[in-house]
Amino acid sequence: ATTKLGNGIFLPHLIASLEQVDQTYIMVKPDGVQRGLVGEIISRFEKKGFKLTGLKLFHCSKELAEEHYKDLNQKSFFPKLIDYITSGPVVSMAWEGVGVVASARKLIGATDPLQAEPGTIRGDFAVQTGRNIIHGSDSPENGKREIALWFKEGELCEWTPIQQPWLRE
Ligand code: ADP
Numbered sequence: 001a002t003t004k005l006g007n008g009i010f011l012p013h014l015i016a017s018l019e020q021v022d023q024t025y026i027m028v029k030p031d032g033v034q035r036g037l038v039g040e041i042i043s044r045f046e047k048k049g050f051k052l053t054g055l056k057l058f059h060c061s062k063e064l065a066e067e068h069y070k071d072l073n074q075k076s077f078f079p080k081l082i083d084y085i086t087s088g089p090v091v092s093m094a095w096e097g098v099g100v101v102a103s104a105r106k107l108i109g110a111t112d113p114l115q116a117e118p119g120t121i122r123g124d125f126a127v128q129t130g131r132n133i134i135h136g137s138d139s140p141e142n143g144k145r146e147i148a149l150w151f152k153e154g155e156l157c158e159w160t161p162i163q164q165p166w167l168r169e
Contacts, residue, residue: 025146054094
């Protein structure tokens, strides 16, 4: 998707990319915020090369938490999960990029932090499923759905990072 001109100037993304750009919803859960891991987590996604398009810290309502996790509402741990997610402020983020959904899941690691590989966020910073510090969407469809759920209109930012031509040829 990048055009290299004869004089060495790159014109990234003037030609529409054939590769699908996806969005994922990433959330630092209340334990991640309380433990001072917000900067570390943002940094990992930034350094990887994804684009941040939305970011806010807030204390979410029970209704929002229940809607977000509605697929799990028959699970025995559901009430505890809602208490956990609403127990303090969360950091909501929207990240964009080719392959961002699957890559974010790899950066995050397995749901059970004891099974998560070292080097992943959960593998490095957590020990229990009920305190696994971060959420990441599990499909591009859910990425879109969750971003629409957690962000209001006008809260997302369209921009072009200057590093883009150095990340993708
Ligand atoms: P993931 O967050 O890795 O996509 P799931 O969608 O299976 O995992 O579960 C959503 C969240 O519900 C988990 O991140 C975790 O916070 C919580 N959870 C899942 N299973 C359990 C469990 N057995 N006990 C307590 N909390 C759980």
